[in-house]
Amino acid sequence: xxxxxxxxxxxGGKEILKGLSLTVNAGEVHAIMGPNGSGKSTLSYxxxxxxxxxxxxxxxxxxxxxxxxxxPHERAAAGLFLGFQYPVEIPGVSFVQFLREAANAQRxxxxxxxxxxxxxxxxAKEKAALLKLDMDMLKRPVNVGFSGGxxxxxxxxxxxxLDPSFAVLDETDSGLDIDAxxxxxEGINAIMRKPDRGVLLITHYQRLLDYVKPDAVHxxxxxxxxxxxxxELALELxxxxxxxxx
Amino acid sequence: xxxxxxxxTTRDEEWRYADGDWLAEADPVxxxxxxxxxxxxxxxxxxxxxxxxxxxxxxxxxxVHVRAGGRYExxxxxxxxxxxxxxxxxxxxxxxxxxxxxxxxxxxxxxxEIVTRVKHGPEASSNQVVxxxxxxxxxxxxxxxxxxxxxxxxxxxxxxxxxILLEAGASANAKPELEIYADDVKAAHGAxxxxxxxxxxxxxxxxxxxxxxxxxxxxxxxxxxxxxxVKHEETRDDLLEQALHFLEGAAL
Numbered sequence: 010x011x012x013x014x015x016x017x018x019x020x021g022g023k024e025i026l027k028g029l030s031l032t033v034n035a036g037e038v039h040a041i042m043g044p045n046g047s048g049k050s051t052l053s054y055x056x057x058x059x060x061x062x063x064x065x066x067x068x069x070x071x072x073x074x075x076x077x078x079x080x081p082h083e084r085a086a087a088g089l090f091l092g093f094q095y096p097v098e099i100p101g102v103s104f105v106q107f108l109r110e111a112a113n114a115q116r117x118x119x120x121x122x123x124x125x126x127x128x129x130x131x132x133a134k135e136k137a138a139l140l141k142l143d144m145d146m147l148k149r150p151v152n153v154g155f156s157g158g159x160x161x162x163x164x165x166x167x168x169x170x171l172d173p174s175f176a177v178l179d180e181t182d183s184g185l186d187i188d189a190x191x192x193x194x195e196g197i198n199a200i201m202r203k204p205d206r207g208v209l210l211i212t213h214y215q216r217l218l219d220y221v222k223p224d225a226v227h228x229x230x231x232x233x234x235x236x237x238x239x240x241e242l243a244l245e246l247x248x249x250x251x252x253x254x255x
Numbered sequence: 256x257x258x259x260x261x262x263x264t265t266r267d268e269e270w271r272y273a274d275g276d277w278l279a280e281a282d283p284v285x286x287x288x289x290x291x292x293x294x295x296x297x298x299x300x301x302x303x304x305x306x307x308x309x310x311x312x313x314x315x316x317x318x319v320h321v322r323a324g325g326r327y328e329x330x331x332x333x334x335x336x337x338x339x340x341x342x343x344x345x346x347x348x349x350x351x352x353x354x355x356x357x358x359x360x361x362x363x364x365x366x367x368e369i370v371t372r373v374k375h376g377p378e379a380s381s382n383q384v385v386x387x388x389x390x391x392x393x394x395x396x397x398x399x400x401x402x403x404x405x406x407x408x409x410x411x412x413x414x415x416x417x418x419i420l421l422e423a424g425a426s427a428n429a430k431p432e433l434e435i436y437a438d439d440v441k442a443a444h445g446a447x448x449x450x451x452x453x454x455x456x457x458x459x460x461x462x463x464x465x466x467x468x469x470x471x472x473x474x475x476x477x478x479x480x481x482x483x484x485v486k487h488e489e490t491r492d493d494l495l496e497q498a499l500h501f502l503e504g505a506a507l
Contacts, residue, residue, distance in 0.1 A: 057461050060453065085463035097458035101476025110472065111462035118463065150476075171462060 010035045010207040011056075011076075011175055016067035018055045025051040027232035028067070031209075033175075038201070038208040040218055040243060043229035044251050049211045050094055052229070053179040056209075057091040058084055071175065085111075086118030090173035094180040094211075096160040099151035104163065105133065107151050108170050115171065136169030140196045157184030165196045176201055177209045182217035194220025215247035230255060262286065272396040272428045274338035274366050277312045289316045289344070296322035296348075302329045303494075306367075308336035308501065316342040321351040323376075328354040330482065330494060333367040334501035340368040347379035355383040356481040356494075359418075360501045362391035362425075373412070374402040380411040386481045387418035388474055389425035390506040400432040401444070407437045414444040419451055419477055421470075421506045470507045475499060 011033045018026040025048045033039045043049050054062045056069060058081035069076040076084060085091075099107065112132075113123040124132070137144045140162045152160050161181055168176055178197070182190055194217055201208045202221075210221060218226075218240065226242040227234045228251070235255060236242070246254050262283055265275040278286075294300045304315065313335070321327045325348070331341050345353045359367040373381050387395030397416040418427030429446035451473055459469035478498050485491040 057457075059457050080466075081457060081460035082463050082465045082469075085461055091461045093458065093461075097454050099455050099458070099473070099476070101479050102472050107459070107464075107472070108462070110468065111459070111464050114465060114468065115463035167462065 010037075010072060011209065012068075012070040013056075014068045014070075016052075016055065016069065017065045018051060019063050019065055020051060020061060024065070025232055026055065029229070029233050031227065031234060033207045033209055035207055036204045037224040038210060038221060040210045040212060040223040040226045041229050041234075042212060042226065042243060042246055047229045048232045049229055050179055053091060053094075053177045053209075053211060056084075056089070056177050057081060082114065083118065085171070085173075086115045088174035090168050090171055090176040092161075092164045092168065092176060092178035092181045094183065096152045096155075096164055098153045098155075100153050102151050103149060104147040104151050105130070108133065108147075108167060111167075112170060132170055133166070136166045139169060139199060140166050141192050142166055158186060158189045161185055161193060162189060162196075165193055165200070169196065169200045172200075174205060175207045175209075177211070179211045180213065181210070182212055182214060190216060191220055193217075197221050215243045218243050228255065269370065269398065272366075272368065272394065272398070272430075273340065274312065277338045281314075286314055289318045292317065292319045292327075294319065294321040294325040294327045294351075297324045298322075299326040300328070302327070304329070304331040304333075304341060305497065306331075306333045306335045306339045306341065308334055308365075310335060310339070312338040314340045314342065316344070318344040318346075319353075320346045321348060321353065323348040324350045326352040326354070328356075328484065330356045330485065331369065332358045332360070332494070332498050332501070333369060334358075334360045334498070335367050336361070336363060336365050338366045338368075340370060342368075342370040343372070345371065345373045345381070346376075347374065347381065348376045350378045351376065352379065353381040353383075354484050355381075355385070356484060357383070357385035357397070358478055358481045358498045359385070359387040359389075359395040359397070360498060360505075361389055361393035361395060362505055363393060364391070365389075365393040366396070367393070368396040368398065370396075370398045372400045372402065374404070375407050375410040375412060377407045378409045379407065381413065382484065383414040384481050384483070385416045386478050387416070387427050388421065388478065388502065388505070389418060389427055390421040392424045394425070395427040396430070397428075397446075398430040398432075399444070400434065401442055403433075403435045403437050403440050403442065405436040408439045410437065410440040410442070412440070412442045416446045417477070417480070418448040419474065420448065421451065467507050471502075474502065474505075474507065 016029040228236040263270040431444040
């Protein structure tokens, strides 16, 4: 579903990704772990197409099409979702307005009919309930005044509403307390654990993987994947640290 | 009432960002003309002003005297395509309030200004919010003076100006002036000039919103700040739509 081949990328002229290769098939959840500064967030931004993150070599195929040739909003319409480590605050734009615009822009890009206001609100309520986020929070400006945990839950509500086929989730577990972690983990499973979907989970800690069982775990260090394994690799890392395992 | 028969120039502090060429040939009688308005004690009044792109260079000057406990609200959209200046001179008596919501929009060679002078009596308050969106080679200016004389205690005055420059070549000037002689007062002012938030546009793009639509949403939210204090929802939406209408043709 997502095929990354020998990916090299620079940020501000500095090479961060140095030949990263990774394949995630439909129906799979892969976890990427790695020390600070190894390039985890850069990977998510390169896949999402953030300006300033320049690919100098390599390829990224998404369902067989060249993802890097698409604009960021076209990647979203193609079915990609990016969960932000630091969700962005947008004063003056309500979540409801923002997400309805987003959902309908994606539908338009796929040649589908837009959702009516009523249809959209029904969908939003359902997904907010799934993530145990008060619906009233979605009437507020995007992420403004939200706690760290609320922002992350709101990211997952967005994912539920936008219904992507593939999600790259960058440290979605950071800033969550134990209860919220379970809610988010179960939300990811409910939304993304399907035969035609895939997830790339970027995380520092093993604990999210207790809820979202990965099919594979990769260790990213120095801009490339240096070790891959099954779920047991995450436990090994948690116990022994990166240095011992690498 | 006509006063200024000597034409100002850009060497005058209050006109430093004006269009000097136009000023030099302006009609001194028209330029010196002030509309006068008085709000009776305890009354609430509201004024709206709109300058459209087709109106040519002009200076609109309004002097408002708000009697004790009265309230005057003024909302202005300055979308002139040439040199257009909206000037307000407000005197607040004891406990009176002045509320300003201003929007300056311009492209090409537009030079739009909002200029205020607010003199506060004891316990008077004021709140001024001005937003400018500039593209092309246009200039948006806000010159705001807050005056609080020695015997005007317990005044609460706030002033906030922000400008978004959509293109290189556009500019904005902020000139806040606070003349405070009383010691028990609150006076806040803020000014920020910058480009649209690229982090926000990428966040929106990652959700499927195309760049132009994302920028429109952001600019809409930005301008809406100026009309937050309009209590009547329909009026507030009308003002916003009116302002947004002048953004057609902007480099979004």
